[in-house]
Amino acid sequence: xxxxxxxxxxGLLYNASLPEYxxxxxxxxxxxxxxxxxxxxxxxxxxxxRFVDLPQWRHQxxxxxxxxxxxxxxxxxxxxxxxYFDKGYIQFMKEMNExxxxxxxxxxxxxxxxxxxxxxxxxxxxxxxxxxxKDYLAMLREKISFIxxxxxxxxxxxxxxxxxxxxxxxxxxxxxxxxLVSTNDQANILLDIHNLYANxxxxxxxxxxxxxxxxxxxVVEMHIxxxxxxxGMYMDSHAGPCPDEVWELLDYAVSxxxxxxxxxxxxxxxxxxxxxxxxLNKQIEMAKAIWNKYTLxxxxxxxx
Amino acid sequence: xxxxDFQLAFATLIASPQLCKQAIADEPSVxxxxxxxxxxxxxxxxxxxxxxxxxxxxxxxxxRITPLYTQLTQTATxxxxxxxxxxxxxxxxxxxxxLQFKEEVLAFGQFLLAKxxxxxxxxxxxxxxxxxxxxxxxxxxxxxxxxxxxxxxxxIVAILLAMxxxxxxxxxxxxVQVAYKVYLEEQTLKLALL
Ligand SMILES: [Fe+2]
Numbered sequence: 001x002x003x004x005x006x007x008x009x010x011g012l013l014y015n016a017s018l019p020e021y022x023x024x025x026x027x028x029x030x031x032x033x034x035x036x037x038x039x040x041x042x043x044x045x046x047x048x049x050r051f052v053d054l055p056q057w058r059h060q061x062x063x064x065x066x067x068x069x070x071x072x073x074x075x076x077x078x079x080x081x082x083x084y085f086d087k088g089y090i091q092f093m094k095e096m097n098e099x100x101x102x103x104x105x106x107x108x109x110x111x112x113x114x115x116x117x118x119x120x121x122x123x124x125x126x127x128x129x130x131x132x133x134k135d136y137l138a139m140l141r142e143k144i145s146f147i148x149x150x151x152x153x154x155x156x157x158x159x160x161x162x163x164x165x166x167x168x169x170x171x172x173x174x175x176x177x178x179x180l181v182s183t184n185d186q187a188n189i190l191l192d193i194h195n196l197y198a199n200x201x202x203x204x205x206x207x208x209x210x211x212x213x214x215x216x217x218x219v220v221e222m223h224i225x226x227x228x229x230x231x232g233m234y235m236d237s238h239a240g241p242c243p244d245e246v247w248e249l250l251d252y253a254v255s256x257x258x259x260x261x262x263x264x265x266x267x268x269x270x271x272x273x274x275x276x277x278x279x280l281n282k283q284i285e286m287a288k289a290i291w292n293k294y295t296l297x298x299x300x301x302x303x304x
Numbered sequence: 305x306x307x308x309d310f311q312l313a314f315a316t317l318i319a320s321p322q323l324c325k326q327a328i329a330d331e332p333s334v335x336x337x338x339x340x341x342x343x344x345x346x347x348x349x350x351x352x353x354x355x356x357x358x359x360x361x362x363x364x365x366x367x368r369i370t371p372l373y374t375q376l377t378q379t380a381t382x383x384x385x386x387x388x389x390x391x392x393x394x395x396x397x398x399x400x401x402x403l404q405f406k407e408e409v410l411a412f413g414q415f416l417l418a419k420x421x422x423x424x425x426x427x428x429x430x431x432x433x434x435x436x437x438x439x440x441x442x443x444x445x446x447x448x449x450x451x452x453x454x455x456x457x458x459x460i461v462a463i464l465l466a467m468x469x470x471x472x473x474x475x476x477x478x479x480v481q482v483a484y485k486v487y488l489e490e491q492t493l494k495l496a497l498l
Contacts, residue, residue: 054447
């Protein structure tokens with residue numbers, strides 16, 4: 001079956017608090033997004049085998065794969081790191097895709113790993129956004145081409161949340177992302193609405209203007225989440241339900257994204273006690289209402 | 305042209321609020337450790353003075369403490385407020401953090417065990433709890449290893465029970481050489497006296 005343009009609907013980003021919920025509510029979700037790094041242990045570049053199964057986790061993954069379509073959301077490619085590209089990791093993702101037939105996969109516009117002489121990379125501790133400069137654009141284009149040549153799936157780049165701003169960059173974020181995806185059909189965008197909202201709170205960025213500037217025809221997935229305040233800034237902590245502003249922005253963004261295939265609700269597992277089954281169902285229902293509004297009546301917004 | 309050194313410098317600053325302060329007070333003492341262009345120096349100068357820089361430093365600390373809390377729960381309980389002080393010392397001496405929980409937990413555990421060994425850290429029963437939790441860490445991330453034999457200088461079961469009752473600090477446990485087979489059954493810890 002050709003899944004190239006299959007629209008999935010509303011999904012959840014998988015975390016360790018979810019097995020019981022999914023067991024009883026699997027019909028609520030149209031797909032599950034997984035962070036592949038959770039299911040294997042990376043023993044380091046020189047180890048053989050390098051990626052070792054974590055059986056309990058793999059068991060859960062196999063169960064989910066039988067129930068609903070899966071999509072992969074990577075955190076470990078560290079595409080933004082200069083003079084570094086872990087092709088062994090990409091190769092492993094290719095094998096995993098062959099087993100699980102992800103509908104698409106994605107990673108961030110940032111760097112988290114810094115190469116060391118040892119078998120394990122240094123972990124910068126947080127995902128650090130790349131500066132939006134010409135040489136970064138060229139480097140990322142090259143890496144994304146390699147990924148889409150190796151793995152025949154749409155590859156999505158997620159917009160950053162950022163707490164500091166680099167002065168004097170060559171491009172704005174939207175310009176940078178648009179250019180990044182313009183030369184490769186399989187390169188697409190994962191628009192994180194909550195990241196955009198957090199940036200609008202912290203940096204006075206105009207969220208709707210951002211959406212107007214972005215190549216919305218390239219947006220395949222959207223992330224939604226909740227957050228909270230820390231040290232005078234609004235954090236992308238995935239702290240429970242989405243704030244009203246995120247729903248409003250989601251509605252606006254979905255109305256402009258004709259090729260959208262999924263909306264994923266992300267929450268941190270420590271907030272499960274706050275949400276519980278009902279709370280999760282509520283978030284999914286709200287996202288579905290927006291999804292249905294625009295996807296059941298294709299392009300109605302263009303006619304309106 | 306951007307340099308890898310900019311990434312390294314930025315990551316090093318995020319890992320150390322102390323170094324951020326130093327870079328603001330005496331810029332060359334920090335910037336000169338890296339090969340930075342003028343543009344990159346201007347960028348770092350700017351981000352160091354932004355409110356968000358302290359958020360980045362806090363996020364780094366939160367993300368690095370997470371594996372320790374997750375895998376070394378009893379160690380964390382036993383150490384109480386001391387955990388943060390010791391973790392900070394660990395981060396200073398082991399800035400090469402790993403993305404892998406297993407490695408990070410093992411490195412911190414070995415750091416504490418070494419301090420106990422040379423006597424720069426004195427903490428009753430910490431050695432026992434660490435030996436147990438490092439064994440569990442290894443078992444949970446190394447499926448090829450089904451069980452581990454762990455030797456203790458105090459009975460680990462008595463320690464765990466006393467911790468459960470909240471009376472560990474007031475109880476005087478007998479020193480005794482014991483070994484347990486440690487294994488996991490459905491993610492639950494099992495101990496069998498050898
Ligand atoms: Fe996201």
